[in-house]
Amino acid sequence: xxxxxxxxxxxxxxxxxxxxxxxxxxxxxxxxxxxxxxxxxxxxxxxxxxxxxxxxxxxxxxxxxxxxxxxxxxxxxxxxxxxxxxxxxxxxxxxxxxxxxxxxxxxxxxxxxxxxxxxxxxxxxxxxxxxxxxxxxxxxxxxxxxxxxxxxxxxxxxxxxxxxxxxxxxxxxxxxxxxxxxxxxxxxxxxxxxxxxxxxxxxxxxxxxxxxxxxxxxxxxxxxxxxxxxxxxxxxxxxxxxxxxxxxxxxxxxxxxxxxxxxx
Amino acid sequence: xxxxxxxxxxxxxxxxxxxxxxxxxxxxxxxxxxxxxxxxxxxxxxxxxxxxxxxxxxxxxxxxxxxxxxxxxxxxxxxxxxxxxxxxxxxxxxxxxxxxxxxxxxxxxxxxxxxxxxxxxxxxxxxxxxxxxxxxxxxxxxxxxxxxxxxxxxxxxxxxxxxxxxxxxxxxxxxxxxxxxxxxxxxxxxxxxxxxxxxxxxxxxxxxxxxxxxxxxxxxxxxxxxxxxxxxxxxxxxxxxxxxxxxxxxxxxxxxxxxxxxxxxxxxxxxxxxxxxxxxxxxxxxxxxxxxxxxxxxxxxxxxxxxxxxxxxxxxxxxxxxxxxxxxxxxxxxxxxxxxxxxxxxxxxxxxxxxxxxxxxxxxxxxxxxxxxxxxxxxxxxxxxxxxxxxxxxxxxxxxxxxxxxxxxxxxxxxxxxxxxxxxxxxxxxxxxxxxxxxxxxxxxxxxxxxxxxxxxxxxxxxxxxxxxxxxxxxxxxxxxxxxxxxxxxxxxxxxxxxxxxxx
Numbered sequence: 001x002x003x004x005x006x007x008x009x010x011x012x013x014x015x016x017x018x019x020x021x022x023x024x025x026x027x028x029x030x031x032x033x034x035x036x037x038x039x040x041x042x043x044x045x046x047x048x049x050x051x052x053x054x055x056x057x058x059x060x061x062x063x064x065x066x067x068x069x070x071x072x073x074x075x076x077x078x079x080x081x082x083x084x085x086x087x088x089x090x091x092x093x094x095x096x097x098x099x100x101x102x103x104x105x106x107x108x109x110x111x112x113x114x115x116x117x118x119x120x121x122x123x124x125x126x127x128x129x130x131x132x133x134x135x136x137x138x139x140x141x142x143x144x145x146x147x148x149x150x151x152x153x154x155x156x157x158x159x160x161x162x163x164x165x166x167x168x169x170x171x172x173x174x175x176x177x178x179x180x181x182x183x184x185x186x187x188x189x190x191x192x193x194x195x196x197x198x199x200x201x202x203x204x205x206x207x208x209x210x211x212x213x214x215x216x217x218x219x220x221x222x223x224x225x226x227x228x229x230x231x232x233x234x235x236x237x238x239x240x241x242x243x244x245x246x247x248x249x250x251x252x253x254x255x256x257x258x259x260x261x262x263x264x
Numbered sequence: 265x266x267x268x269x270x271x272x273x274x275x276x277x278x279x280x281x282x283x284x285x286x287x288x289x290x291x292x293x294x295x296x297x298x299x300x301x302x303x304x305x306x307x308x309x310x311x312x313x314x315x316x317x318x319x320x321x322x323x324x325x326x327x328x329x330x331x332x333x334x335x336x337x338x339x340x341x342x343x344x345x346x347x348x349x350x351x352x353x354x355x356x357x358x359x360x361x362x363x364x365x366x367x368x369x370x371x372x373x374x375x376x377x378x379x380x381x382x383x384x385x386x387x388x389x390x391x392x393x394x395x396x397x398x399x400x401x402x403x404x405x406x407x408x409x410x411x412x413x414x415x416x417x418x419x420x421x422x423x424x425x426x427x428x429x430x431x432x433x434x435x436x437x438x439x440x441x442x443x444x445x446x447x448x449x450x451x452x453x454x455x456x457x458x459x460x461x462x463x464x465x466x467x468x469x470x471x472x473x474x475x476x477x478x479x480x481x482x483x484x485x486x487x488x489x490x491x492x493x494x495x496x497x498x499x500x501x502x503x504x505x506x507x508x509x510x511x512x513x514x515x516x517x518x519x520x521x522x523x524x525x526x527x528x529x530x531x532x533x534x535x536x537x538x539x540x541x542x543x544x545x546x547x548x549x550x551x552x553x554x555x556x557x558x559x560x561x562x563x564x565x566x567x568x569x570x571x572x573x574x575x576x577x578x579x580x581x582x583x584x585x586x587x588x589x590x591x592x593x594x595x596x597x598x599x600x601x602x603x604x605x606x607x608x609x610x611x612x613x614x615x616x617x618x619x620x621x622x623x624x625x626x627x628x629x630x631x632x633x634x635x636x637x638x639x640x641x642x643x644x645x646x647x648x649x650x651x652x653x654x655x656x657x658x659x660x661x662x663x664x665x666x667x668x669x670x671x672x673x674x675x676x677x678x679x680x681x682x683x684x685x686x687x688x689x690x691x692x693x694x695x696x697x698x699x700x701x702x703x704x705x706x707x708x709x710x711x712x713x714x715x716x717x718x719x720x721x722x723x724x725x726x727x728x729x730x731x732x733x734x735x736x737x738x739x740x741x742x743x744x745x746x747x748x749x750x751x752x753x754x755x756x757x758x759x760x761x762x763x764x765x766x767x768x
Contacts, residue, residue, distance in 0.1 A: 114435065114436075117743075117757060117758055117759070119739070119741040119742045119743070119757050120741050121737075121739035121741050121742050122418065122739055122741075123737065123739065125734065125737060127739070127741070127742050129742075129743045129757065129759060212748075219542070226536070226537055227537060230533050230536045230537050231533070232703070232748070232749060233529075233532070233533065233536070233546070233548075233748065233749045233751065233752065235752055238542075240768070242768050243768050244436065244437050244438075244768055246436060246437060247437055247767050247768060250762075250767075254728065254747050254752075255728065255743050255745065255754050255759050256722070256727070256728060256729075256730060257728065257729045257730070257742055257743045257744065257757075258722055258729075258730045258731075258732060259729070259730070259731045259732065259734055259737050259742070260718070260732045260733060260734070261733055261734050
């Protein structure tokens with residue numbers, strides 16, 4: 001008699017812990033049941049992201065780069081598993097995802113020099129501008145592993161913390177990737193991943209006053225959140241084909257300019 | 265604590281050190297200046313002016329117009345066309361045609377040359393612009409002459425040079441112009457804001473429809489004459505004058521690819537909700553904290569505080585309207601501030617001695633007065649300049665409130681007038697907490713002689729511009745713009761180019 005398999009309970013990542021939805025709801029998928037997150041889950045995730053942000057943005061850029069690289073290592077170690085999960089072309093997608101992580105790991109301590117400037121003002125002042133993370137970034141992801149990483153990696157590389165809403169189509173991949181995050185060196189709360197129905201959760205993320213920016217997959221999605229997201233002037237970033245990685249990072253950065261007199 | 269009391273002998277008393285009082289300084293008598301008005305005959309204002317569309321001045325489609333007045337005298341300066349949706353539509357079509365047929369085909373270096381020309385003509389006609397700006401807006405001639413006009417010319421000169429160097433500004437990233445930009449500007453720096461909007465938009469290859477504020481349309485229309493003088497191709501810049509509904513028609517026009525707005529946070533949000541354009545930048549309100557530590561050069565800080573809040577009658581989105589003072593130095597600082605505001609000359613904007621001009625409009629004066637009332641109602645102590653104000657026109661004495669609570673309306677809301685809210689703190693952490701306790705994040709100030717403290721503070725303040733041991737400094741090369749609900753996007757510097765480009 002064959003051995004009875006042990007199916008996995010898919011969980012979400014909130015505040016560094018793998019948890020099920022507080023609502024006790026699930027969506028039945030062909031690979032198993034995935035969590036159907038609720039408004040409360042969204043709020044918990046934003047709270048965790050906000051709490052984690054001061055520490056994350058204060059880490060050295062070098063350290064953030066190492067942590068993003070560690071994500072690449074952990075994903076590489078599980079690449080077979082992910083390739084199988086993603087089905088046809090999965091191997092290539094996992095490889096691309098690992099390479100994406102490695103690419104961004106290298107950006108962590110470099111984009112500042114590409115985006116920062118010393119400004120030659122016509123007065124006796126020293127004046128410079130540099131990028132600073134926006135804070136808590138909300139994102140939607142719906143294109144497998146790669147889509148998930150494109151939604152969250154530019155944000156965290158740039159010192160933001162994120163709450164990602166994976167749609168039901170990529171929920172299992174997102175749940176598996178949550179385990180990669182949980183077992184790497186990413187501090188709890190820096191990455192939060194919720195599964196379920198975006199149509200249910202996105203409005204709550206869009207109206208949350210402690211979210212600074214939203215990364216959205218397309219223009220209709222932007223239109224759908226516009227009314228609520230405008231309440232605290234969330235920065236709205238819509239994915240665009242062919243956008244460079246540096247630009248992806250820049251779109252989630254503020255620019256701070258500092259003036260100081262020069263004299264004795 | 266620093267309330268002015270009157271003694272039996274009738275002389276006003278103000279607090280001195282160690283709880284004692286001393287007679288108030290009377291600068292109005294001791295330092296009276298003879299009038300030194302700038303002549304206004306250099307400016308000729310047409311009785312009636314149209315929109316500037318497709319290179320020509322035209323009447324509005326319905327033939328409607330409105331008056332613009334001198335806020336210092338309430339005299340009518342002239343009439344300008346009142347823009348309708350049809351006028352906006354005409355302007356957008358002209359801009360589209362110019363974009364497709366002319367401007368996008370022009371070599372980048374040639375675009376730049378037009379901007380250099382505009383800058384030079386602005387410098388040549390600087391006096392005219394300065395006088396007109398003060399007449400129409402009420403700002404002191406010293407400011408329009410030394411700040412607004414030279415900075416506007418410098419802005420065109422700066423961005424002129426970027427036109428053929430865009431590839432260098434975005435190393436590794438590709439860029440393309442966006443198309444037609446709809447630009448809506450406020451009344452506090454009318455010409456300068458027009459320059460901030462037009463110069464980067466044109467340098468990056470876009471064409472523009474500009475909507476000046478209803479109380480200050482004149483310098484924008486004079487700028488249109490400069491554009492004609494510079495032979496800028498028709499339709500590249502179009503100017504439609506009017507009120508909020510004209511701005512709304514422009515911001516939500518479907519033929520616009522980009523909206524750039526400077527103004528209140530409330531209107532900025534409305535624009536974000538209704539704009540059809542995919543590209544948007546907003547430069548909105550502010551409530552800047554100006555943080556003064558006990559170890560700073562106190563007299564310099566007082567000058568910075570005065571410049572921070574009373575510059576341009578406080579009609580400045582980045583004004584240092586919240587003063588956070590380290591508790592140990594509060595009384596000494598207030599004493600100096602009290603003396604200093606009594607020296608400020610409030611009056612004729614055209615007088616070269618004037619420090620504080622007229623409030624821009626009757627309605628803005630009413631807004632400021634409502635906040636003065638709110639401050640008193642909230643239990644704050646009001647202190648004002650004792651100088652007499654002119655009878656005609658719109659005026660507000662330089663004002664500061666002490667004993668202000670974080671929750672007070674005058675500490676939370678943008679007043680846009682010469683009104684300062686003074687609060688105290690004990691530790692740097694408390695100062696940061698209080699400074700960031702606002703929905704705004706446009707600017708901030710720090711006063712300390714300790715370098716490491718400056719960097720600690722500036723790294724934690726959520727504001728787009730931080731002035732350390734200075735305040736209210738502007739330059740075309742210096743990016744300007746907000747965090748949080750002060751808007752997004754930057755104007756000035758290489759960063760300002762991105763607002764008008766599709767960057768990949």
